[in-house]
Amino acid sequence: MHPFEYARATDAGQAVAVVTADPHASFLAGGTTQLDLMKDGVLHPDRLVDITRLPLGGITHTASAIRVGALTTMEELAADPVVSERLPFVREALLLGASTQLRNMATIGGNLLQRARCRYFRDPTVTACNKRDPGSGCAAITGIQRMHAILGTSDHCIALHASDVAVPLKALDAIVHVLGAEGSRSIPLTEFYLPPGDTPHIENVLRHGELITAVEIPLLPDGARSHYLKVRDRVSYEFALASAGVALVIEDGLIQEARVALGGVGTIPWRAWDAEDILQGARATSDSFRSAAEAALQEARPLPGTAFKVELAKRTLVRTLETVAGALS
Structure with missing residues (x-):
C-alpha cells in the first residue's frame, strides 16, 4: 500500500479545507471499498482525512421527506421504521446491497460514491483503463464483459x-x-x-474537497407501493446482473404515477424516463409493462458479452412492475 498521512477531523469545515488544499488528499468514512482499492494499488492518496467522528449521522423526519446524514450506515437506514413503511424499495435495496457486516460499516454517503466494479479498473497490472489512467484505453471493450454496462456507455468506458x-x-x-x-x-x-463520455475518470459533479453531508429522500405518496428486484448469479453477496426499483400509484386500474430506475445495466444508476412516460396514465397490464420495458432499454449498446442483459433487464423490469401492481390489486 502506498504510504499516506492520516488525520482525524473534528470539524466539517476543517476537513473540507484540508482536502481542498491538497489534490492528493481524500476523505475516509466506512472505507469498505476505499481501503480495498488502496491495498490493491488502484488508489494511492497521500493523505486520508477521517470524518467518522463528525456529527454527520442520524435520520430526521418531516411529513414529506427524510434527511439522512452522510455517515448513517446502511444498516441504520434499513432499520428506520419510516423507511420500512413509506420507502420499502429503499429498504429492500439496502438489505440486498451487502452483507450484515458490511452494512454496519458502510455509510450512505460512501455507498453513493463507490467506485466501479470493473475487474480491469481494479487490477493495476492492466494498463488499459481510462477510468484509472485517462487516455490509456478500455480493456473491457475487448475483454470479459459480463459484469459491464449496456446503458450510458461510450467508446472509452463500459x-x-x-x-x-x-x-x-x-x-x-x-x-x-x-x-x-x-x-x-x-x-x-x-x-x-x-456518464463516462470521453472522461470516464470524472464520475460525478463533486468538486475536489466537497463533502457529502446528507441525503434528502422524498417519501412516496399515500397509496403508493414499491419494490426492488435484484437478479444476480448467486443469492448471497453478489452484484446485480440487472435490477429494477419501481414505485407506482394506481387508481381504478390506471397508473397515476410511476417511478422507475434500473441497476446492473448502466454506467450510472439509470432513471428510466421513457418507461415512466409509457406508464403514466396507462392501464396496469402486462402489455403496458412490456412496452415500458422496451422503452427503458431502447438506448442499450450491448457488446457480445453483455447482449444477454438487454432481455434480462426487460424481464426484470416487467416482473418488478407486475409485483408492485399485484400488491396494489
Missing part, C-alpha cells in the same frame, strides 16, 4: 455503477447535500452522476 440503493434513490429524486470550500450546495441525484 464500467458498471454497482450501487443498489442509488437505484431507488434516483427514482425518488433524492437530493445530495454537500459542503465545500465555497459553501453548501444541493445536487439532485438525477444530476449527480456523469
